[in-house]
Amino acid sequence: MVSTSKLNQIQKHTKTYQVYASKIRNVITHLAASHLLDDVEAPETVEEGEVNSLAMLQQRSVKKTGLVVITSDRGLVGSYNSNVIKQTMNLISKNHHSKDDVEIIAIGGTGADFFKKRGYDIVYEYRELGDVPTFREVRPIVRAILKMFESEKFDELFVCYNHFVNSLTSTFRGEQMLPISAENLGSEGLSDTNDSGYNLEYDTEPSEDAILEVILPQYAESLLYGAMLDAKTSEHASSSTAMRSASDNADDIIAGLELQYNRARQSAITTEITEITGAQAALE
Template sequence: MSASLQEVKRRISSTKKTGQITAAMQMVSTAKLNQIQKHTTSYQVYASKIRNVITHLAASHLLENVEPAEAVKKDQFNTLSMLKQRPVKKTGLVVITSDRGLVGSYNSNVIKQTLQLISDNHHSQDDIEIVAIGGIGADFFKKRGYDIVYEFRELSDVPTFREVRPIVRTILRMYQSERFDELFVCYNHFVNSLTSTFRGEQMLPISAENIGSEGLEETSSSGYQLQYDTEPSEEAILEVILPQYAESLLYGAMLDAKTSEHASSSTAMRSASDNANDIIASLQLQYNRARQSAITTEITEITGAQAALE
């Protein structure tokens, strides 16, 4: 067998092994996607209820009637500071990416759109504080000189609520200490197994404007004003509800981002496997043609030798 045929055969063998690896990785990513989708479906019921409560409180103007400075005792964390609007000197961005590659355009899309968000809002690099969830985003912004105020790596494939709470507490204390004056969550939203879209949602401060008007259509059409009687007080109610809302918003974003990551990984590995099969088919055709040419040459030489002997 000639050297060229041996080389083609080695390339076929190597590509087959690569295809087997990418096919296995696709199966793993698909399994993770199915698992997190089941978890997300059940969690969305809770998140929707929390959002509806906050939305209706905003519609009743309850969020506007509370003074954060009077909410808690000295040296305690001021939950109601989440409502405090102040002049924006620093903007915080929670950027959710993966810890590793092999996820197609997932990370590049989040980073590209986050940079576009910074540009569209006319922020300079000195005005931005990055909270990085995932190693790819943390490393990217570090190399470009952005201030990474907090980073969290190795987020679970199906994140738990327990993982999110320390992150939320850290972020809230940074906001209260005026490390930044507003906070956005930047991530890829899962649409379907082939499509995801970038989202940049404002998390802090909490206000009627950034909560939105979901769930209020019926109230608006009925023509009556929402009112609440609170017990023991408006402050006590919001002390419980606001942290749950912040946790649900960030946790929901992480679940959504991880779902998009697994879908992107599955798609990328399926594409890699398809490419490997195409390469194998092309190499096999090349091998067969070379082999056929070698056999034809051998037959011609044998026939020529036999004719010379005669």
């Protein structure tokens, strides 16, 4: 009941947020299609403590790969954690990465503990994510990730989590978050433009760099926040299913034990009656 209540609560929140996330992705996709993201150079210096947003567009030769792995802090969630971890390990193996080539950003204690035990480098760890994550929780995480990417801690970043399909089904997703490019954005929302045969162009005010400095962090925050909401929705659904199965199994065990108890009690009563009858017959 608790897990189902949390699931209903986060689904309402996720449904409304997905509209915003879809719109911000479409804006970035259109800007990429108009080549506004091409040949943008990040400033060499930024104010201390500030994040260089334009660094998110930097294409570098990949020496290290960052993985944001979103798992739960607790168990009793069925196959939720095991599926995320298994598919993440498959992703690492598929890309021929070794432990030295991967930097793990662990959101959730289960994933953090798993990769720590196996000798992976955990560059960032966040535990006790809320049942319905707030946007305020995500901002410092995104800020830390952008700082690490800017300082070349890793050269590309993927977000690994379970996508909620329905209350019984979830699928693994490994989405590239950084660097932002037209290739990893895809062509969502561009079908009408492509069919028209016209090239996309934008007039920007005050400048292209100023526009990108505002919208790129919003896109990164929306992608990571959306992934956390999606992952938490899947977690609550898995928890609800697991708890329902556990309750059903407990009922079956109780019913079986009651049957055994009644049989044992009946056998004991029958034995006592037999002994009393035998003793009475002996006295006669």
